[in-house]
Amino acid sequence: MVTKAHPPTLRELIKHLSKLPGLGEKSASRIAMHLLRAPAADAEALAQAILRLKREIHTCPRCFHFTDGDLCAICADPARRTGEICVVETTADLLALEESGAFRGLYHVLQGALAPLDGVGPDDIRIRELLERLEREEVREVILATNPTSEGEATASYLMKLLEQRPVRVTRIAYGIPMGGDLKYIDKVTLERALRGRQQVH
Known part of the structure; x- marks a missing residue:
């Protein structure tokens, strides 16, 4: 003491x-x-x-991951599959998925999740920027990898509705992750299985 x-x-x-x-x-x-x-x-x-x-250190202007360059290392990597965008809540979630080695596309970091009771609405996280990316980039699939919490589920549901009319495949990360869990604390095998078992939502 x-x-x-x-x-x-x-x-x-x-x-x-x-x-x-x-x-x-x-x-x-x-x-x-x-x-x-x-x-x-x-x-x-x-x-x-x-x-x-x-x-x-600042946020990448494309995906909102942290970087000390013009773009983050993932966005700047020409070997990444540019037709897939995995949407996560935080950079910690992005890093957990990267460590699993299961995903080779690009990311979009929302920098939060919808939480109306805490005053966090759609304009408080990077949803508008995600929609702008879909206009600019040739995206075939959006993978919703928000956390399996009430806030993460609300965010995924909101995004599903927004993306319903767009010409893009929308999938949700599979439930190999326990409810109430946090991506950054999940082991690599569970993360890999959850990504491989993702399901199309429309």
Whole structure:
């Protein structure tokens, strides 16, 4: 436990570290003590990497994944199948699917899901940009890979209705994933089976 025996500078670092997801006060204290004992060059390199992250990382203007270039590595890869777009809620979900190796098309990151009770409507996530991509790009299939939560299901249903009249195949990721689960925590095999077992919704 952090006490007044800790120097104020160390207490402040522990306070900031403990705000990171998955880090409690004890873990934050261990990291702070490690940084205190580490060579100054290592601590400075970490600080610089964090500053560069905030300065240089932005969203890809095409799919809204994170990048430090004009396009993200996936959109810029000429080997990707451009006729398929997999729609996910977050970059963490995109990374989980990428790690499974089951999908070689492109992505569209909504940066959220519909949650009317929390005031998140269609204009608050990247739905308009998805529709604009379908106008610009030659897309044959849209795979809805939103999470199997009430918000993810509501988002998928909304998108299905929007895409009904468009000349594109719309599929939903299969239910190899437990209800209430989160894509970023699902194992690779389950993700691969869910993608392979996707079903057409219209």
